[in-house]
Amino acid sequence: MTTVIKPTMPTMPNKPKILLARAIFPEVITHLEQFFDVESNQDDHIFSSTELIEKLQDKDGLIATGSEPVSAEVLRACPRLKAVCNQAVGYNNIDVAAATKAGVMVTNTPDVLNETTADFGWALLMATARRITESEHWLRAGKWNKWRFDSFLGADVHGATLGVIGMGRIGQAIARRSMGFDMQVLYHNRSRVSPELEARANNARLVSKEELLRQADHVILVLPYSKASHHTIGAAELAMMKPGATLVNLARGGIVDDVALIAALREHKIAAAGLDVFENEPALHPDFLTLSNVVLTPHIASASEPTRRAMAACAAANLLAALLPAAAGALPPNLLNPEVKR
Ligand SMILES: NC(=O)C1=CN([C@@H]2O[C@H](COP(=O)(O)OP(=O)(O)OC[C@H]3O[C@@H](n4cnc5c(N)ncnc54)[C@H](O)[C@@H]3O)[C@@H](O)[C@H]2O)C=CC1
Ligand SMILES: O=CC(=O)O
Numbered sequence: 001m002t003t004v005i006k007p008t009m010p011t012m013p014n015k016p017k018i019l020l021a022r023a024i025f026p027e028v029i030t031h032l033e034q035f036f037d038v039e040s041n042q043d044d045h046i047f048s049s050t051e052l053i054e055k056l057q058d059k060d061g062l063i064a065t066g067s068e069p070v071s072a073e074v075l076r077a078c079p080r081l082k083a084v085c086n087q088a089v090g091y092n093n094i095d096v097a098a099a100t101k102a103g104v105m106v107t108n109t110p111d112v113l114n115e116t117t118a119d120f121g122w123a124l125l126m127a128t129a130r131r132i133t134e135s136e137h138w139l140r141a142g143k144w145n146k147w148r149f150d151s152f153l154g155a156d157v158h159g160a161t162l163g164v165i166g167m168g169r170i171g172q173a174i175a176r177r178s179m180g181f182d183m184q185v186l187y188h189n190r191s192r193v194s195p196e197l198e199a200r201a202n203n204a205r206l207v208s209k210e211e212l213l214r215q216a217d218h219v220i221l222v223l224p225y226s227k228a229s230h231h232t233i234g235a236a237e238l239a240m241m242k243p244g245a246t247l248v249n250l251a252r253g254g255i256v257d258d259v260a261l262i263a264a265l266r267e268h269k270i271a272a273a274g275l276d277v278f279e280n281e282p283a284l285h286p287d288f289l290t291l292s293n294v295v296l297t298p299h300i301a302s303a304s305e306p307t308r309r310a311m312a313a314c315a316a317a318n319l320l321a322a323l324l325p326a327a328a329g330a331l332p333p334n335l336l337n338p339e340v341k342r
Helices: 026-033 049-056 072-076 096-101 114-129 132-140 169-181 195-200 209-215 235-240 258-266 286-290 305-323
Strands: 017-020 037-040 061-064 083-086 105-107 161-165 184-188 218-221 246-249 272-275 294-296
Touching (some): 114 294
Parallel strands (some): 017 037, 161 218
């Protein structure tokens, strides 16, 4: 749902100062300018830590994206900063503990992107299992001269077992979609979700990571990146998967060990992978480009027009509430460290 922000403060002599770290929809800038003195970065240059620190010296708030590391060093060096509002649901680019210590509110953009990201997860799963991009490249290269019984044989999706690692908002939206494909759903999560939510998620069943990897035909990753989830999928986990299985990573680079995945794909230990995120993105491990059994997309799972607009509006609403609670009428809706306000 798009967050609508209504202007309630006609004139403000000393507006708080904010930085928009990256390019954003122009109407969001126009809206924010009613409340803030806005420095925008519409040329979309990615600030280094040094540049970010320099730009934030006189700023009260920042709208960031997942690309800028808002580290303890940055937070310590910017004493005026009061709020960092990420334009993403994932916030592993922000040191939230350091922000809390520095009294800086941190927000993200949950829910508005659940369905769009789940749709994309399915697009990647289908493209990976049914070899869509691989066969299209082959066709475009002029190699199609006859129909063959064994051209691009893939894996079935219908009737298969789906394994979801990270059964949160997006994981559940993905699992719900599997009903139409007559699938069984296994999931692995930090904790069990309620029986009601399991029922809605196509009667998903909680299992260990190992059981999920051994039984699933298609594994999809939608858990946040943290020290605990670093290399959730490495060589040992890939070795547990079925030889015909596929792996989709929608979550974050670093959750999969890219080098181990490349080896598994090259040796056909698993059938194929669909990846929207990478360990050192936007740089890709060059070996991915040499493999035909991997579908590669540039971190676009939430990139539908309405959803990207809703994410920008959500980040702006969070910033408004963080810096001007009287105008917004409440605390930021998506405050990740409410202890800052106690
Ligand atoms: N590729 C893209 O463009 C997008 C990527 N994402 C990624 O998806 C992630 C999930 O988003 P939501 O579903 O909104 O988050 P969420 O917080 O609703 O769900 C995450 C689930 O993962 C579980 N989890 C956390 N650590 C775990 C671990 N170590 N092992 C197993 N389960 C664990 C949690 O218990 C929770 O149920 C985001 O943090 C983000 O990194 C989200 C949107 C778009
Ligand atoms: O990667 C995207 C996000 O919203 O998190």
